[in-house]
Amino acid sequence: MSRLLTAWQHAPTHKRVWALAAPMILSNLSVPLVALVDSAVIGHLPHAHQLASVAVGGSLYTLLVWVMGFLRMGTTGFAAQAAGREDGGALRQVLLQGLLLALGFALLLSVTAQPLKGYALQLMQPSAELDSLTQAYFHTRLFGLPAALASLALIGWFLGTQNARAPLAILLTTNLINVALDLWFVVGLEWGVAGAARASVIAEWSGVLVGLALTRGALLRYPGRLNGQAMRRWASWKPLMSVNRDIFVRSLALQLVFFLITVQGTRLGDATVAANALLLNGLMLTAHALDGLAHAVEALSGHAIGAQSRTELRRILTVAGGWSLLASLAFGLFFLLGGELFISLQTDIPSVREMAIAYLPYLAALPLVAVWSYLLDGLFIGATRAREMRNAMLLAVMISLPLGWLLRGMGNHGLWLAFLAFMLLRGICLGSIARRLQREQLWFASSHTAPRHDQDAAATLTKGS
Template identity: 25%
Template sequence: MLPSTGQHRPVANARLLAAQQLQPCLSIPHTPQRLRCKAVLKASHRPCSQPAAAQLPQPCLAAAAPQRPQRLQRSVAARAAAADMGGSHSIDLSSSWSMPRRLQQLLKPSKYDAELLHLAVPALAAMMLEPLMNVLSAAFMGHLGTKQLGAVSLASLATSLATYVFSFLVFLTTPRVAAAHANGDSKTVNRLAAVGLWLALGTGLLVAVSLSFSAEAIVHALNPPEPEVSAYAVQYITVRSWGILAAMLGFVASGTYRGVKDTRTPLNAAIGAALTHITLTPLFILGFDWGVAGAALAATISQWVSCVMLLSLMFKRQLLHAADLLQPPRWHEVSPYLWKGAVLALRMVVTFGMVMFASAICVRAGAASQAAFEIIRQVWIISITFFESLNVATQAMAAGFLGRHDRTSAREVLQRALHLSCFAGLILGLLLFAWRGPLVGLFTKDAAVALLGGAVMPVIALCMPIDAGASIMDGGLIAAGQTNALSVVQVAGSLVQYAVLAVLVSRGYDSVAYVWGVLKVLSLARLSGGYWLHFVSGGSAYLHRGGVSSPQQQQQQ
C-alpha cells in the first residue's frame, strides 16, 4: 500500500465528515431520501468534492446538526431575547464585541431613516429661524444704545418665561393627534385641535392681560440698575405681551401638524414670520423712530403672521372644522390638559429657574464669568437644536405607532433615533472641541472672556452625546403621553443641581466650569431616567410586558 500523501487527506477527511453527517440518514429504511444520502456519500470519494450541507434533505440536516452545549444554548436564547427587545437592530452573535462591526451596523441605513429625516430637516430649519431673528433684534437694539439693549434683554426674561411655561401645549397635542391620525380618525383630530385652541385662547388671553397690566411691577422686581432701562423695559413688555397669545395658539397648531407628520407647514409659517420680522424691524426702529416699542411691535406682528398662516392652513387641510371650533370644550376634554399641563409647567419653571440661578452665580463671580457663561449658553442652544428637530420626528413617528398599538415599531423608531442622535452628538462634540478657540472668538475679543469660554467648551463637547440622547428620551416620553414621568425626572435632576451648586458656591467653587459641569447633571438624569422608563421599567409603553400602550389610553387614565 502506498503511503498517504497530503493530497489525499482532504478526500479522506471529506469522506469521514460525510459519513458522520449521513449516519443518522443511512439508518432510515429504503426510501428516496436514503438513496439521495448514499449518492452524496459516494460523491465524497472524488478529490474535488466535499459534502455540502445544502445537498442533504431537511430531516438529515436536523439529525446531523451538532448539538450545542446547554450553556451555549441558554446564551443564544438570551441574546435572541435581547435582539427581540431591540427590534430590527438584531445582535450579530459572531461579532457582538466587534466595535467596527457595531459602527458599520449604525451607519447602515434603516427603514426609518428616510421618514425621520423627512420630518426632522424642516423642523430644524424652523427652529433655527427664531434665534436668528433674536440676533437681528439685538443688533438693531445695540445700534440704538446700551440702555435700550439692556432693557430688551431684561424684559425678554419675563416674556420668554411666560411663553416657555406654556409650551406644554405642543407636547400634549402632538401624541394625541398622532394616535388619532394613525388610526384614520379625522373627526378626533379635528376635535383635539379645537380643544387645544380653546385652551390656548383662554390661557393666552389671561397671560397677555396680566403681563401687560403688571409690566411695571415685573420690571421693578427685576431691579434694573437705571431708571431709563426700567422705562424701556416696561414699554417692551407692554407691547410684546400680546404676542404671547399668538405663540400659544401656534403651539397647538404646530402640535397638530406634527401629529399628522407635517413639519413643512410650520416651516413655511416660520419663514413668513421671519420675512415679516426682517421687514418691519428696521422700518419701525429706524424709519418710524419707535425704538424699543417698535422692536416689540415688529416681533409681535411677526408672531401673529405665523399664527394666522398655521390656523388658515389647518382649515384648508381639513385638520380643523368651524363646527368643532365653535363648540366649547367640556370638562372631560380639558381636564387632561390642565392636570398634565400644570405638572409640565412646574417642570419648566424649575428648569428655567435653575438656569437663572446658575447665571446669578456667574454674575457674582465677575463680568468675565457672566459673559463666558452667556457665550457657552448660546453655543449650547444652537447645538441642541439639531437634536430637538430629531426629537420632533421621533414624537410624531413613535406616537403614531403607539396609537396603532404597534409597540415593536415604536421601540425600533425610538432606538434608531437614539443611536443617530448620540452618534451625531459625538461628531458635533468633536467639532466643538477642535474649534473651541475660533468659536469663542466669534462672540468676544476680550482675552479673559475668551480664556474662560475656551476652558469650559470641552465640558460642553464631552457632554454633547448625553444631551443628544436625553433629547430623544424626552421625545419618547412625550410620544407615549408619559409627561408626568418626564416632569418627575427633570424636576428631580434640577433639585440635585440646586443642592450641588449651593454646596460648591459655599465652598468657593463658583467658576464657570464648575457651574456648567453641574448643569450637565440634568442631562445625565434625563438620559438615564428616560432609558430606564423606556427599556427597563414594567410601565414602559414600548415593551411587551404591561404599561400604557398608547397616548389614547393615557388620556383615558
C-alpha cells in the same frame, strides 16, 4: 443587540424619521438664529447693558412662553394617537381645544406678567440702565403673547398629523420676518432695543396667521366632523388637561433652572449675564436642531402607540437615537473648534467676548450630555406619559439646586458645572423611568388616552335616546 441592529437597518424608518426631522430641524434652527441675530445686532451697539437688556427681557418673555410648552407637547401626543387611529373627528377636537387653551392662557399671563416681572427684576438686582431697558423690551413683547401661544398649539397639532411642512412654514415666516424687521428697525430706523421687541411682535402675529390658513388643507387628509356636544363635556377635556397640567409643572421646573442662571449671572455683572446669554444661544442652537429628531419621535411614537405596533416603536427609537448621537457629536466638535468665531459673530464688546470664550468648553460638552433627555422627552410626549416626565424633571431639579448652592463660591464656573449636572440628571431620570415602563410592558397602556371621537358620538346618541 441584534434586534437593535435589525431596527437600525430598516431603511423605510430612516425615511420616515427624516421626512419629519429634516423640516423640523430647519424650522427649529431658525428660532435660535433669530436670537443670534438679536444678539448680533444689539451686541454691536456701544453699551453692554443694551445687549444684557435683550438677554434679560427675552428670558422673562421666554419663561412665559416656554412654561406654556404643554400647548405644543400635549397637543402633539393626542393628535398623533388620533392620526394613528385615523380619527378625523378627534383631530378636529384636539385642534380646537389647543387654540382655545392658548387664547385663555395668553389672557391670564398678560394679567399676571407685570407683578411677576417686577419680582424677577428685584431678584436680579440689575443696574438702573439695565432695569429700564429690560422693562421697555418686555412690555412690548407681551403684545405678541397670544400669537406665540397659538403657534405652539398649531405646531403641536401639525406634528401629530406627521405634517412637518406646516410647522416649517409657520416658524420660517415668523423668524425671517423677525430678522428682516430687526435689521430695519434697529439698524435702519435706529430704534435700538425697542425696535428688536417690535420686530418680534409683528413676526409672531404673521406666523400664527400662516398656521391658521394651513389647517384647512391638513384637515382634508382626515375626514370627520367635530362633535360639538363632546366639546362641552369635561370628559372630553380631562385627558388633555391632565397631560397639560403635568407638562406645565415639568416646563415650569425647567424654566426655573434657566431663570436662575440668568439671575445668578446678573448678580455677577452685566458682562457675565451678556456672555452667558451668548453661550446659551449656542445651547439653544443645539437643542432646537436635536429637537427636530425629538419631534419626529413624538409624532412617530405616538402614531405607533395609536396603531399598537411594538416593532414600529422600536425601529423609531433606534433610528432617531442613532442620528441624535451623531448630531450631538458634530455640535460638540463645532463649539470646541469654532467657538471663538461663534462668539465673535455675536458681539464685538471685548469684555463680553473674552468672558464667553473662556467658558466655551462647557458649551462643547452640553450636546453630548443633553441629547438623551431631548430624545426621551419625545418618547414620553408621544405616549402622553406626562406624569413620568414631570417626576423625572422635578427629581433632576431637586438634586441640582443644592449642588448649585454648594458650587456658588466658584462663580460662573460653578454655575455652568451645576447646569451640566442638571442636564445629565434629566437624561438619567427619564432613562430609568423608561426602562421600568419597558420592563413592565406599559408603553401601550398609557395613563392618559384621549377619548375616541366615535365613542363620544355614540355616547351622545345613547344619552339622547
